[in-house]
Amino acid sequence: MSGDLFSPETLAFLAAALGRTLWMTFIGCTIGFVIGMVLAILRRTRAPLLAPLRWAAALYVETFRRIPFLVILILVLFSVQAFAPDLSLLGIATIAVTLAATAYLTEIVGAGLDAVPRPQIESAEVLGLSWFDTLRHVVLPQAWSVILPPAAAFMVMFVKDTALASHLGVVELAFAGKILVNKGFSPLAGFGAVLVLYALISWPLGRIASSLESRLAASRHR
């Protein structure tokens, strides 16, 4: 297949690699966001009964934010192979992304929750609103505008970090470039194509993140 970078075969190969990069990022960060939200809320509860869970969540977040992503990938690879040897490399990499994203997004969501002024919560309290109603009707609607921009920025950044999954053998964008070069393309052509694709996905995602930021900053309500 040497020679034509735009042959259907090569384009399909690159598209599949791009798909894996996006899959790992979107699925990992989306699940990570949902779990991160649960952990961030959990860490801000006060019930003595939940203390062990709060402690476990804190340990998880502090640990996984301090481990390099490549190490998380390798840890997941070896632990998953012990329990589910049939899981694909892409699946393993997605779990690793989820684990890392959860830890960071817990902090991002938490910072958003903490940004809601204390008197807003006291007002809800003196009106007799339950913990859950306060969270749902007062805290989360106000935290949203603080959470979304950095969460989106985190995801844009993580698109690039998923290149580390190539070390596991996941044929995502970065690995695809290497394969193209091995197949006889010049490094300039092979990695040039990869560079263009990374730029093509990062740029609009970055734009969405910053437009979110300016739109949400403009109004505290809605």
Added chain:
Amino acid sequence: MPLLDIADLSAGYGGKTILDGLSLTAERGDVVSLIGPSGSGKSTLLRVLIGLTPPTAGTVRIGGEAVDYADKAGLKALRRRMSIVFQQFNLFQNLTVLGNLTLAPVRTLGVAPAEAEARARDLLANVGLADKAGSYPDQLSGGQQQRVAIARALAMQPEILLLDEVTSALDPERVGEVLETIRSLASTGITMLLVSHEMAFVREISTKVVMMDEGRVVEQGSPAAIFETPTQPRTKSFMQAIIRH
């Protein structure tokens, strides 16, 4: 039997005593004003009464029933009878004026949404803001926000309303409209406990004035008694300081 009976109430933070065995009563329909220097515990008393700051000793009875501040159900029952308005309004920024007035009645009192909205519109009309139902708090002036906050507290249909320096954060030109709202409220017979630095207003509206210092009641009585013939030296010096400026 007084509607509100506070006996030997103490509270503090981190080893510091703010309320020091304070006792006070209010009959139904009373307008009780708390005056005194900064740090005398006036605002803390209101925070303890509504359950935001836990008491360390003493009892509070409403209609003869002791309030259990350590118990969730006790706090819930308390907040059906007592409501508070803060200095900084603290309206929910993410909700419209109408949303601010209906959220708690619907979610905590179980009022039907349509009924809560009708009541909210009545209350807004009473505070002169019928046309602001769809506005967000940051689209209103401070005085308007404070009137909405008063309406929000009244939406809970409390027997006792606490007002914590509700005009202190306002533009001087906006103080009058909020005082007017409180004045018309007093004539409805609701029991009020208010902390205020508007002495002329306190004197005009109160049925009872309470002079506080160092977490205790120094002296209490009718507005005329406290303002004109105070008996305690601390009240006298406070009154002199006020008159001088």
